[in-house]
Amino acid sequence: MRYIKLNGLEVSRVGLGAMGMTAGYTGSGTDEAESIRTVHRALELGVTLIDTAEIYGPYTNEELLRRALQGRREQVVLATKFGLVSHAGKGAWNLDSGPANIRTAVEGSLKRLGTDHIDLYYQHRVDPNTPIEETAGAVGELIAEGKVRCFGLSEAGPDTIRRAHAVHPVTAVQSEYSLWTRGVEDRVLPVLRELGIGLVPFSPLGRGFLTGTIRSTDQFDEDDFRRDNPRFTGENFRRNLAIADEVQALAAEVGATPAQVALAWLLAQGDDIAPIPGTKRVARVEENTAADGITLTGDQIEKLGSLPPAAGDTHTASQAQMLER
Numbered sequence: 213m214r215y216i217k218l219n220g221l222e223v224s225r226v227g228l229g230a231m232g233m234t235a236g237y238t239g240s241g242t243d244e245a246e247s248i249r250t251v252h253r254a255l256e257l258g259v260t261l262i263d264t265a266e267i268y269g270p271y272t273n274e275e276l277l278r279r280a281l282q283g284r285r286e287q288v289v290l291a292t293k294f295g296l297v298s299h300a301g302k303g304a305w306n307l308d309s310g311p312a313n314i315r316t317a318v319e320g321s322l323k324r325l326g327t328d329h330i331d332l333y334y335q336h337r338v339d340p341n342t343p344i345e346e347t348a349g350a351v352g353e354l355i356a357e358g359k360v361r362c363f364g365l366s367e368a369g370p371d372t373i374r375r376a377h378a379v380h381p382v383t384a385v386q387s388e389y390s391l392w393t394r395g396v397e398d399r400v401l402p403v404l405r406e407l408g409i410g411l412v413p414f415s416p417l418g419r420g421f422l423t424g425t426i427r428s429t430d431q432f433d434e435d436d437f438r439r440d441n442p443r444f445t446g447e448n449f450r451r452n453l454a455i456a457d458e459v460q461a462l463a464a465e466v467g468a469t470p471a472q473v474a475l476a477w478l479l480a481q482g483d484d485i486a487p488i489p490g491t492k493r494v495a496r497v498e499e500n501t502a503a504d505g506i507t508l509t510g511d512q513i514e515k516l517g518s519l520p521p522a523a524g525d526t527h528t529a530s531q532a533q534m535l536e537r
């Protein structure tokens with residue numbers, strides 16, 4: 213495993229997203245023992261960046277990680293997120309990045325994670341009711357107190373990134389980025405590079421779609437959130453299969469799996485980029501982590517980069533309202 217620096221913070225090139233271990237996807241929350249083995253295997257393979265959030269569950273994902281990381285906390289660059297749970301009464305899925313809410317959130321996350329510090333603390337979504345300067349200032353105070361090491365943003369637009377960074381240096385921005393979700397390339401990535409901030413692509417496997425293993429929505433459990441996602445519904449789903457087929461064909465040419473090729477393409481975009489593929493299975497963490505050893509030719513990178521655009525938005529209309537675009 214190679215390592216890179218996200219604005220000074222050293223992380224493995226390939227991280228691990230823990231969200232699906234407890235919620236969101238088919239099979240989430242059904243096999244804690246395998247999830248914990250997956251975290252342990254990731255660490256053995258040199259993965260350091262592990263990603264969670266208080267909203268995952270809510271809370272249960274952080275609790276799972278506490279159990280998984282017992283005795284191993286110091287091996288990990290532990291990243292979690294605030295701002296999608298309002299602790300002042302409104303509860304989960306309510307934006308609140310006000311300083312008082314962040315203070316409450318951090319104490320909860322520290323307790324659930326069983327640690328005295330969070331390595332990378334992201335604002336999960338920009339809160340239109342709180343100036344980003346106040347949020348950055350509040351996280352800056354937590355950093356001064358040693359409760360947090362580094363400040364991150366998620367799905368923030370260029371202006372917010374600049375304003376936040378002017379108050380407290382931003383270490384990384386976590387946004388959706390993959391072969392079929394290229395939105396960060398035009399406006400966000402240039403600003404990150406200008407300011408020296410790292411990029412952590414989430415859903416780098418296209419929520420599993422780019423791996424070629426999803427051929428029908430019948431494969432999804434009733435509570436799998438992809439059932440409502442525009443890219444996974446109706447005619448869009450059918451059209452998007454052609455993208456997965458092309459990734460598969462290119463992977464055969466490379467002698468790798470589609471998941472590995474999708475990750476290798478992201479890694480080829482720069483050494484300021486550390487994707488966090490999500491899995492709850494040992495075999496898949498081994499497969500995904502091995503993407504770090506795959507080198508694509510210029511021609512293969514170009515072919516992958518010119519796949520047809522995906523049909524359908526990345527989010528439902530109400531979820532999309534929370535994204536800065």
Ligand SMILES: NC(=O)c1ccc[n+]([C@@H]2O[C@H](COP(=O)([O-])OP(=O)(O)OC[C@H]3O[C@@H](n4cnc5c(N)ncnc54)[C@H](OP(=O)(O)O)[C@@H]3O)[C@@H](O)[C@H]2O)c1
Binds near residue numbers: 231238471491
């Ligand atoms: N900041 C944000 O707003 C935000 C939003 C979404 C996600 N995230 C973070 O990003 C992480 C990754 O994103 P994600 O989990 O949404 O999507 P992803 O990494 O693109 O895909 C995960 C899905 O792909 C499957 N999968 C993983 N490796 C595979 C392989 N080698 N072959 C076939 N299938 C494979 C997983 O199933 P199994 O688990 O069954 O292997 C899971 O259903 C999350 O865990 C979370 O930490 C952040």
